[in-house]
Amino acid sequence: MSAIAPARLTLGPLLFHWPAAKRRDFYLRIADEAPVDTVYLGEVVCSKRESAFDPYLDEAVRRLQAAGKTVVHSTLALVTTPREVRRLRESAEHGLLVEANDVACLDVLAGAPHVVGPYINVINERTRDVLASQGAIRIALPVELPEASIRTIAAGAGATAIEVQAFGRQPLSVAMRCYHARSHNLSKDHCQLVCGLDADGLTATSMAGEDVLTINGTQTLSYGYGVLLDEIERLRESGVGYFRLSPHDLDMVRVATRYRELLDRQREPAAVAAELRAMLAGRPLINGFVRGHAGMTWS
Amino acid sequence: MSAGTLELVCPAGTPAALRAAVDAGADSVYCGFRDRTNARNYPGLNFDPEELAEGIAYAHGRGCKVLVAINTFPPAGDTGPWCLAVDRAADAGADAVILADIGLLDYATRTHPQLRRHLSVQASAANAPSIRYYRDHFGVKRVVLPRVLSIDEVSALVEETGIETEVFAFGSVGPMSEGRCFLSSYLCGVSPTSEGACAPANHVSYVESDGRVLSKLGPVTLNAFAPGEPAAYPTPCKGRYLTHGRASYLFEEPVALNALAILPELRAAGVTALKIEGRQRSRAYVTQVVGTFRQALDALARGHAVEPLLSTLRQEAEGGRETFGAYRKGWK
Numbered sequence: 097m098s099a100i101a102p103a104r105l106t107l108g109p110l111l112f113h114w115p116a117a118k119r120r121d122f123y124l125r126i127a128d129e130a131p132v133d134t135v136y137l138g139e140v141v142c143s144k145r146e147s148a149f150d151p152y153l154d155e156a157v158r159r160l161q162a163a164g165k166t167v168v169h170s171t172l173a174l175v176t177t178p179r180e181v182r183r184l185r186e187s188a189e190h191g192l193l194v195e196a197n198d199v200a201c202l203d204v205l206a207g208a209p210h211v212v213g214p215y216i217n218v219i220n221e222r223t224r225d226v227l228a229s230q231g232a233i234r235i236a237l238p239v240e241l242p243e244a245s246i247r248t249i250a251a252g253a254g255a256t257a258i259e260v261q262a263f264g265r266q267p268l269s270v271a272m273r274c275y276h277a278r279s280h281n282l283s284k285d286h287c288q289l290v291c292g293l294d295a296d297g298l299t300a301t302s303m304a305g306e307d308v309l310t311i312n313g314t315q316t317l318s319y320g321y322g323v324l325l326d327e328i329e330r331l332r333e334s335g336v337g338y339f340r341l342s343p344h345d346l347d348m349v350r351v352a353t354r355y356r357e358l359l360d361r362q363r364e365p366a367a368v369a370a371e372l373r374a375m376l377a378g379r380p381l382i383n384g385f386v387r388g389h390a391g392m393t394w395s
Numbered sequence: 396m397s398a399g400t401l402e403l404v405c406p407a408g409t410p411a412a413l414r415a416a417v418d419a420g421a422d423s424v425y426c427g428f429r430d431r432t433n434a435r436n437y438p439g440l441n442f443d444p445e446e447l448a449e450g451i452a453y454a455h456g457r458g459c460k461v462l463v464a465i466n467t468f469p470p471a472g473d474t475g476p477w478c479l480a481v482d483r484a485a486d487a488g489a490d491a492v493i494l495a496d497i498g499l500l501d502y503a504t505r506t507h508p509q510l511r512r513h514l515s516v517q518a519s520a521a522n523a524p525s526i527r528y529y530r531d532h533f534g535v536k537r538v539v540l541p542r543v544l545s546i547d548e549v550s551a552l553v554e555e556t557g558i559e560t561e562v563f564a565f566g567s568v569g570p571m572s573e574g575r576c577f578l579s580s581y582l583c584g585v586s587p588t589s590e591g592a593c594a595p596a597n598h599v600s601y602v603e604s605d606g607r608v609l610s611k612l613g614p615v616t617l618n619a620f621a622p623g624e625p626a627a628y629p630t631p632c633k634g635r636y637l638t639h640g641r642a643s644y645l646f647e648e649p650v651a652l653n654a655l656a657i658l659p660e661l662r663a664a665g666v667t668a669l670k671i672e673g674r675q676r677s678r679a680y681v682t683q684v685v686g687t688f689r690q691a692l693d694a695l696a697r698g699h700a701v702e703p704l705l706s707t708l709r710q711e712a713e714g715g716r717e718t719f720g721a722y723r724k725g726w727k
Contacts, residue, residue, distance in 0.1 A: 203524035222498025240577045248471035269571040272543035279638040284727035300636040304616035391581035
C-alpha cells in the first residue's frame, strides 16, 4: 500500500433552492451523522435566494463545527450587481474560510487564505501557481477536466490542496438569465422563486425525448449524476486530497458513508456504483468528463 | 480616436476578411492563430504567423489596429502553444493580445510587459472587483464585457473602474457566462474552453424523421423543424428543449444581437469600443456589417440619427430576428 495522504471528504454547497427548514434539518443531520470533513455553505446560483437561509445559518455553522467539521462559505458563481459585491465583502469578513466562485472574490480577499471554487477556470498548472501565490490554500477543479489534467495539476501543487467533485450532477454553465423562470413563462424579476419547486432541478428533455440537462434557476447541470469511482485511487496517488459530494435530495448520509468506505478501501467501486444506481432509481451515472469523453457518457 | 467617439472593433476570420474589415472602416480588427489558442478554432479560419504579419502590415498601413485573440484556456501540461502564440503576436507587432487564462495573463505580463493586454469575454469579468483584479495583477488595459450586462450596469462599471471597456454590438448572442460553459463538451466531448470550438461541424448532423429535420450535436437532438424552415446552427444554447412537456427555446431564441439603435446610449455609458462578432462569418458579411456600423458611428459623431441604417443590417441577423440582449431590462 503506498503512503498517500489521507483523503478528505467534503460536502459541496447545496445548489438547489430548498425551503429553509428542510435545509436546516439537512445540515443538522449531516452534522450528526455524515462522515465528511468539510461542509461548504452558501448560495452559489442566485442572489435572490441568498437571504432565505440566514435565520438558520449561524445554528448550522455552530452545529457543524461542534461536530468537528470545517465550514467554508461558498460565494455566488456570477456576481454583477453592487448589492452582490457588498454581500461578497460581508462574507469575506464573516470569519469563515471562503470558497471563491467568481474572480471578484480574489480582489476582495486580497491575498487572504481561501479556497478557489470550481466556477473559476483553473485548468492548468500556470493558473494554479498564480492563484496559490495569491492565497489559494485549496483549489476545487472545474468538472470538465479529464483525469490526465487533474493529475498533472495535482502532481505539482505543493502545499495547495486539490479537490474534485466525486458525486452529483455536474454544473455546466451559469448565466444571468433564469431558465427556471422562463420554463414557467415568468421573468426573472417576477420569478416567484419557482426554482424551489424542484429539489434536484428541472429536467430538460430533447425534442427526441432524451433527458439531457437539469435546470436550476440560472444554472444548467448535467442530467446524469457525475461519479468518480475507479479513478479515485489514481487521483489520490497523484496528490488529489479532497473529494466533494454535491448535495441532492437523496440520503446524503448514506452517500457520504459509502464514499468514506471507498476512500478507506473498505468497499469496492463496483459495489458503490450498484448502490448509487439503486438510490438514483433510473437516473444515470455519468463519468464522461473524467474519462476524456463527452461529459454525458458513461464508460 | 477623439474623446466621445467609439472604436469599431471588427472580426477577421481570414486574411481576406481582415482586408475587407479594414477597407470598410474598422478602427481595429481582431483575429487568431490557426489552432486551439483562440475561441473560433474552426476549419478554414484564422491566421498563420506569416499571414498575421501581412495582415498587420495591411492594417497598420491604413491606420487600423490588430488585436490578437489568444483566449482559450491552455490545458494542463500543454501550455506551450499558448505561450508561443503570445510570443508570435508580440513579434508580429500586434497592438494587443486578448487573453482569458490567468496563467497566460501572468506569462504575457512577465514576458512581454510592453504588449498591451485586453481581457477576453471568455474571462467573464462582469463586476468591478473582477476587473480590478485583472487590472492590478496583469496590467489589463481593456475589458471585453460579457453579454450579460444591462446598459446601466455597463455604465456603473465604467465609472467605478475607469478602465477601457469593449462591448458587443452585433452578432450572435451567448446567454451563458462565457469561458465557463461546458454544454458543448458535455454533449459532444469537444471543449470550447480549451479547444476553442463550440458545437464543431464534424459533430453536427441533420437527420430526417417523420417529415421533420432533426439537428443533432453528438448523439443529442437539439432541434426539430419542418424541411425548409430556417433554423439556427445547433449549438446547445440555441436548441429547443422540453420542460413541463412543452417545447421551447429554453436558453435563447434564434436571434442576433443588434445594438445599432442604442449606440447613443452605449456612448453615453462611457464605453470605449464596440465589438462586431463573427470571425466565422463571410467576407461579404464583414463588409456589410462593418460598413453599416462605420456609417452609423460617423452619423452619430455628426449628431445625426442612426435608425435609417437599421434596415440594411436586418438581412445579416441570424434567423432574421434581432434583440438588444441583456442591454435592455426584461431580457433576464
